[in-house]
Each structure stands twice: as C-alpha cells, then as structure tokens.
Amino acid sequence: MEGTIDGFRYGVVTPIAAYVMACLGGALGLRCIVRSLINGPAWKPGWLALGAVSIGCGIWTMHFIAMIGFQVEETRIGYHVGLTVLSLVVAVVVVGIGVFVVGYRGAGGAVLCLAGSVTGIGVAAMHYLGMAAMQLNGSIGYDPATVALSVLIAVIAATAALWAAVTIRGFVMSLGASLVMGVAVSGMHYTAMAAVSVHVHGTMSSWAGDTPTSLLLPMLIGPIVFLVLAGVVVMFDPLLVLGDGEWNPPAGTGRAAPADQPSRRKATGRSWSSG
Template sequence: MEGTVDGFRYGAVTPVAAYVMACLGGALGLRCIVRSLLNAQSWKPGWLALGAASIGCGIWTMHFIAMIGFQVEETRIRYDTGLTLLSLAVAIVVVGIGVFIVGYRGAGTANLAFAGIVTGLGVAAMHYLGMYAMRLNGAINYAPFTVALSIVIAIVAATAALWAAVTIRGFLTSLGASLVMGVAVSGMHYTAMAAVSVHVHGTTGGSWAGASASSLLLPMLVGPVIFLVLAGVVVMFDPLLVLGDGDWNRPTARRKPAVPPAEEAPAPTHSSLFETPAGPSRARQHPYDTPQRAGEW
C-alpha cells in the first residue's frame, strides 16, 4: 500500500533550521574563496579547501536537518551509517572540484559551466545517496520529471554560487549571495523530496538494519556544525575576510609601500640672496621679498 509521506513533521522548525545552515555554510565558503583571491601571498589551496568544506558541510547539514522532519506514518525510518558518512564526503569533494576549477582557472564561461555542472551533479548525488541510506519497511519511488527538475536546480544553484565566489568582493554582497544560495539549495532539496513516494510492504515492524534518525542524525550533525562554528571564528578574526572594501580588499602586491620619513635636507647654498633652489626643498621666501613688476624699484 502507499505510505503517507510527511516532510514537515515538526512544522517550520526543520525547514528554517536547514535554510540557516545552508546560508551559514555558503557565507563562510564564499568569504574563504574571496580570501584566496584577494591576497596573492595567502595559502590559496588551504583557503579554497576551507571554503569547499564549509559549503559542502552546509549543504549536507541542511539536507539531514530537513530529513529529521521527514516521516512515513506507516513505518519507521532508519539510516545506514556508512552511506550517510559517504554522502558527506561526496558533498565536500564535488564542491571542492568546482571551487578549485574556478579558483585556479578563473570564471570564464567554459570553466564556470563545467564546474557548475560537476558541482550540481555532485550535490544531487549527495542528496540521493543520503536518500538511498534510508532504511524502511517499504520501497521508495521517484517521479522522473521532478527528479530532473531538482538536478537542474542543483546545477543552476552551484553555478551561481561559484560565480558569486569569484566575482563578489564586498562583505554585504557576499552575505546577500549566501542568502540566495540558501534559497536555491533548500529549494533543490524540497523539490527532490516532492518526487518521493513510498510503497509500504506492511504495517508491522520490519527487521531492517540501521540507526534511527534521533540516534544517528542528531549526533552525526554535531561534527559539521562544530566545523562551521570554527570556520566562522577564522572568518571573524581575519580582517581581510570581514572587510568588504578599502585597502584590505586589494592584493598585497598592489598596495603602496609605506613611505619612509624624509631625511633632513642639507642647508641650501645660494650665490645670491634672491636665488632659491629648484625642487621640493625650496627655501622659504622672506616675507618682505615681494615680486616686482617691470618698471618698479
């Protein structure tokens, strides 16, 4: 029989919390990527990796916070631990591929399109791998058209995020881009969940293996959340990450070097009382030495 699927078991709590985590991961990731591009002397691979991990953890955390609110009334839901952790690795790796492509090769049309497609497909793979990790007393079916739509949304969202990462510099504009990114990622998730239907095998309890959502997902979410908090601390204590405009936003190589104090110039030597040296060390004119017009004494 067909199961009764409910994706909002706790009302608006899980969608709002999931959206906040997607925005947090996006904001931290964008600022870290900007950091790698603003300063040529910074450790670029490290900042790009931190940005990719932040975005990947944000997307994965968003997915499984939203899944806490998912239920099928006729059966319990459990999760395979190995596949759940694998979905986290997939999220970080595929986002890292896209980030490193645009970070090193630029945001040209071809590079951006390729990186966006790879990253979008990876985000979709993370989602459906996380769905495959579910264990319940039934079979999960998907509507093909809605699945295809969710993949398109994932590719568009990933492309927009990568474009923003290498184009937007200001702090407030990056914050706005992360809010839009959160909407896109959350929209992809709930579009994909709209494709789900469950055929329940029976109303009796099953013997399928796996951990319940409360015993697996909640403890497993602690790690990515702590990582995002630590990444946020790194951002807060780095002025180049926080400031949007000004001298911090220019590469170190382009900054004007500090001008050393001018050495005291030697006293000028003149052959005449009215003769003054040329250049910046010109002698001060006597207040009574006024220029004379032709024909005056």
C-alpha cells in the same frame, strides 16, 4: 499500499534550521574563497579547501536537518551509517572540485559552466545518496520529471555560488549571496523531496537501521562544530570582513596606498626646489 508522507513533522522548525545551516556554510565558504584571492600561492589551497569543506558541510547538514522532519506514517525510518557518511564525503569532494577549478582558472564562461555542472550534479548525487541511506519497511519511488528539475536547480545554484565566490568581494554582497544560495539549496532539497513516493510493504520487515534522532543528531554535531570553528576563523581575520575597496584596489586606478602619497609629494617638492 502507498505510504503517507509528511515532510514537515516538526512544522517550520526543520526547514528554518536547514536554511540557516545552508546559509552559514555558504557564507563561510564564500569568504574563505575570497581570502584565497588575496594570499600568495602558498596559502591559496588551504583557504580553498576550507571554503569547500564549509560549503559541503553546510549543504549536507541542511539536507539531514530537513530529513529529521521527514516521516512516513505507516513505517519507521532508519539510516545506513556507511551511506550517510559517504554522502558527506561526496558533498565535500564535489564542491571542492568546483571551488578549486574556479579558484585557479577563474570564472570564465566555459570554466564556470563545467565547474557548476560538475558541482551541481554532485550535490544532487549527495542528496539522492542520502535518500538511499534511508531504511524503511517499503520501497521508495521518484517522479523522473521532478528529479530532473531538482538536478537542474542544483546545477544553477552551484554555478551561481561559484560565480559569486570569485566575483563578489564585499562582505555585505557576500552575505546577500549566501542568503540567496541558502534559498537555492533548500529549494533544490524540497523539490527533490516532492518527487518521493513510498510503497509500504504489507508486513513489517526487520532492518538494522538507526532512528533519525539516534543517528542523525549525533552525526550532525561534527559538521556543525566545524562550521562554528570556521566561523571563528572568519571573525578573527579582519581581511575577511572588509569591503573590496579596502584591500583590493583596482589595478590601473589612482588608488595607491596612503604611504605612497608622501613620497610622491616629496619627490615633487625636490623637483621644484631644484628648479
């Protein structure tokens, strides 16, 4: 028989919490990528890696916080530990690929499309791998058209996020981009969940899965702690909260450092006195 699916078991609590984590991961990731643009080559890989892990952890945490609110009334739901951890690894790795590509190659059209497609498909793979980790007394089906739409949303969201990472420098603009990114990632998740149907088996089968609260809540602690620590790094780095004009004056303009101005005046003064 068809199972009765409820994706909002705790009302708006889980969607809001999931959205906040997606925004937090996106905001930290974008600011870390911006930081990589103002450091020498020696520091760039570290900042890019920190940004990739922040975004990856934010997306993964968003997914499984949202899944805490998912239930099928006719059966318990458990999660396979190995597949759940693997989905986190996939999220970080695929985001890292996109971040490093645009971090070193820029946001040109072809590069951005390639990096965004790889990252978006990887994010969708993380989602469906996390769904494959579910264990229940039944089988899960998907509507192909809705699945395709969710993948398309993931690709568009990833491409936009990577573009923002290397294009938007100001703190306020990065914050706005992270809010939009949170909407896109959460939208991808709930679009994908709209594709789900569950056929419940007639008899209860035995399985070795953990309940959502016994597995997901402890596993979420690690990524959340990481995001908090990454946030501390951002808060105590003044260059990460300054606008673009404060630390990155456009090349070829007259906006030189203040220290340069007295030297030019002195040089001008000497030329007048010599005349």
